[in-house]
Amino acid sequence: MISTDNIGALVGSTVIGSDGDKIGTVGQVYVDPDTGRPNWITVRTGLFGMRESFVPLDAAEQTGDDIRVPYSKDFVKDAPNIDHEGALEEDETDNLYSYYGGGSAGYSRTADDDRGADTNGTVGHDTSGPNTDDAMTRSEERLHVGTEKVQTGRARLRKYVVTENQTVTVPVxxxxxxxxxxxxxxxxxxxxxxxxxxxxxxxxxILTEERPVVAKETVPVERVRLDKETVTENETVTGEVRKEEIEFDDETTRTDRR
Structure with a gap:
């Protein structure tokens, strides 16, 4: 049974599945409008907690800062995809209860004030965990580019014989x-x-004459070797990075008095 003493403290709690593995963290708490008892929570799952799945609290147990539910992580992740911004509609609760196996009822989300104000009067909620301070952290991804050596080919020297005609003029x-x-x-x-x-x-x-005599000899003419040199050039690398942006919504209604 989940305590109703401090419903706002449930936000950010770790949700543990039936196999003992962590499913995610509590993003929001939905309560029964008649009794005020928490009956639904949304669980942030995925690598960056971008998805929120609804989980009923009928058979959940609270152990310290953890909430244990009788469902596996994969089962929770496959729950009906329902918009968690706003109150649950009747047909949405029917779909959820049909998936998890149970009845139906109407529920509304906890008000922002129920998420708690600290002893210094600062009101706020860190959606990635329990309340800590009056600020949120903005993160972004950075590209770290390095180099690696890969084989691009082979070069070899090969010697072969070519026969060609050579003409030389000899006086006789x-x-x-x-x-x-x-x-x-x-x-x-x-x-x-x-x-x-x-x-x-x-x-x-007696008459004589000179005749050309051809003789061949092999002589070395040059030496050829393979060598390597390193050439440095600039190459542009493009990659996608994500970053968080923070928006400010001011819904305060002010009345100017003169």
């Missing part, structure tokens, strides 16, 4: 026969008359 010499005739003079008349008057005679001259 050759001997050719040339006939020289000289007249009979006093200087050579002796040589001319030294043989028989009439005879047959042959003279032979």
């Amino acid at each position: 010499t050759r001997e050719e026969v040339r006939i020289e005739r000289e007249p009979i003079t006093d200087a050579n008349v002796g040589d001319a008359l030294s043989g028989p008057d009439i005879s047959e005679e042959e003279h032979e001259v």
Whole structure:
């Protein structure tokens, strides 16, 4: 049985499921308008508590700051999705009781004043937990960008043989026969008359020429190696981040007197 002594203190309490695991925290408390007894709570679930599911308090027990309910976390999360801003309508309570198994009744949410005022007179409620002070914390996500090394490819040296034609001009010499005739003079008349008057005679001259000779040799021309260098460049990274904004609603009615 949930105590009615301080209903506002239930907000922010931890809700424990039937398996002993934490389901979430109490976001709001709904009371029976006739008896004033709390009969429904909304439980904030999810990673950031963005979802609120209705849970009946008929079979709930309060142990210290915890509220134990006879339902599992998954069962509570799958409860009918009902707007928790405002009073519960009859058809909404019927759907909830049909899901959890029970009767039907009309309920209204606790007034803001029931959520408690501290001893210093500060009125407020931290929706992420029980009342602490008169301020709320605004948070936002930040991008933390780092680098990692990944393999992008391989580079290797490979040597292969290519055959090509090379033309080189080489000067060569050759001997050719040339006939020289000289007249009979006093200087050579002796040589001319030294043989028989009439005879047959042959003279032979050996001719030579140069021919190109091709020889090949292998010589080293250069050395090639693989090396790496580090190149630094700027790269733009885009990511989505969330942040909380705080709005101020002033519903105070003032009457100016003159």
